[in-house]
Amino acid sequence: MDAALLKLLQAVDTPTVCNAIEVAQGKRGFNDFTRGTMQCSAPGEAMVGYARTARIRAVTPPEEAPEVIKARRMAYYKYMAEGPRPGVAVVQDMDGEMAIGAYWGEVNTNIHKAFGLSGALTNGVMRDLGDLPEGFPVVAGSIGPSHGFVHVIDFDQSVEVFGMTVAPGALVHADQHGAVAIPEDVIPQLSDAIAALMRSEKIVFDAVKGKQIDFEGFEAVWAAFEAART
Template identity: 80%
Template sequence: MDDALLELLRRVDTPTVCNAIEVAEGKRGFNAFTRGTMLCSAPEAPAIVGHARTARIQAVTPPQEPTEVIKTRRMAYYKYMSEGPRPGVAVIQDMDVPGAIGAYWGEVNTNIHKAFGLSGAVTDGVMRDLGDMPGGFSVVAGSIGPSHGFVHVIDFDQPVDIFGMTVTPGALVHADRHGAVVIPEAVVPHLGEAIATLMRSEKIVFDAVKGKQITFEDFEAVWAAFEAART
């Protein structure tokens, strides 16, 4: 992914990326995206784009392992998050979902992970401290809550599931206030042109209907031009 594509992906929303993947693949049926409603800590911020650094957490009950084991794993997790390809995104599965109560993402962890050079975080779990997160690091989460509970890392660098979206370590993730999507590796070289094709085709419809009133006969011609342009 070159710098031009990265900047383009930060400017477009996740629904556009989902549609562009279908344009690049030449078919519908792509399904590597989140299901259900997610919340974004900074809805108007640029999209989160990066390679996944994955982990799983729990918070409802205290960890049962020895304290030293927990501490060692915690620091190994942070070392893992500080490494890897950039741009990077923390992708964290909360094993307490649908009963998640522990906010892993708040003022402390967002600042730490931003300092590691990560672009943001995607989780099916909980976030908090919405007024205190740093600029330039957005969180797309499953819910908002006040407490961190007994939150602790149980493992990392393994495939995770975020609301039906499977994410393997290193996968290219795009996320915003709509949710998240995994961009197939084979699509990446074609994604810029696919987005351009999508925008050109949609402009045909928007130019014809936005702020205007048209007949069905006019619409038929517009839709035929739209379908021809997006293939």
């Protein structure tokens, strides 16, 4: 990824990226974002990277032989250690709303950070809040104390997290608001789209933040705002 674009994406929040995608596409509405309220280990900190995907379960013990589970887990770690950077671990917990296995705790977050990943996105569970490494935010479905019978089912497949489908290699942005998968054709336009978005929003903010405005004044500001967006 272009270094300037990466720095920009690390500095903005996920709603800004969603709005910028609409600016780049020239229309409202797209589907590649999470639905519902998620938990964030580091509010105010964004993760940006190409998705390294996997699926897990934890409610029931694995039925395969221990050596099979161990071999798959090590193959998973090898997969997470490789691939393009920046990277984000995107892990679907197949237990869904019944998820109880805190896969993302102090040990696993430090391992994945050491692999060069910039964060983890999951519909599953995290734990060890306060002991997770700086610079590795986790955006998860819930918080819980135990890892249960957590085990890796597979990896390098498309996954679904809170209604958002993520293919391996998709560019993901996530923070305390949730996550978005940035459409590939938008990436070359994203820097300009974010700049245009910020210019247009500044028109409104300069007129209303910490101030009073009557409706006639607002009409003029809104007209200038809409003209700047088109």
